[in-house]
Amino acid sequence: MHGSEDKDRLHSTPEAYTRPQLMLRVFGSLAIVGVMLxxxxxxxxxxxxxxxxxxxxxxxxxxxxxxxxxxxxxxxxEGAVALLFDAQGHAQSGQLQVNQRNVNWRLRLADQGLLLNLVAARPLRGEWGGSKVDGRWRLEIHLREE
Structure with a gap:
């Protein structure tokens, strides 16, 4: 053997493997399809x-x-009622009457959802409960003064 000529391939160094790695491509494609599905x-x-x-x-x-x-x-x-809902909606505010006294309510967006605050001049206590009515969920909040 006098050199590395490529005469009959008996004593020469093997060629580099040039065939593409198909299994790697197949598994990669299957993974992408699985994630998308x-x-x-x-x-x-x-x-x-x-x-x-x-x-x-x-x-x-x-x-x-x-x-x-x-x-x-x-x-x-501290005399106010605060309710936090894990829901979407828009900010609102208003006023209602409890025992002929004004109660202010404000609904605002918070990090965890919607926050409802009910505040009056005197301390409030609240009770709430929900039920399903006509395919929707109704939450009733009843207030009274302490």
Whole structure:
């Protein structure tokens, strides 16, 4: 052997493997298709977001109408009532009467959803409960003075 000429390929160095790595491409394509199908199925099975549709003033509180039941957290904070809904909606405000006294309410957007504050000159206590009515969720808030 006098050199590395390519005469009969018996004693020469092997050529570099030039065939494309098809299995790697096949698995990569399958992974991409699987991710895309998973994203599409997840989007189809995701429920509609909870949305506040309407706010009504009741004789001793408020009625809030949602398209689905929202997650709710409520507290009494220094004589005020605060309710946090995991829902979408727009800011609103108004006034209602409890025992012939004014109660101001304000609904505003918060980081976790919608925040409803009910404030009066005297300390308030609130009770709330929801039920499904005509395919929508109705949350009733009843207020009284302490």
């Amino acid at each position: 998973g994203l599409m199925l997840g989007r189809l099975t995701q429920p509609d977001p909870v949305e506040l549709q309407q706010v009504e003033v009741a004789p001793d509180g408020l009625l809030l109408w949602f398209n689905h039941e929202p997650k709710l957290h409520g507290e009494h904070i």
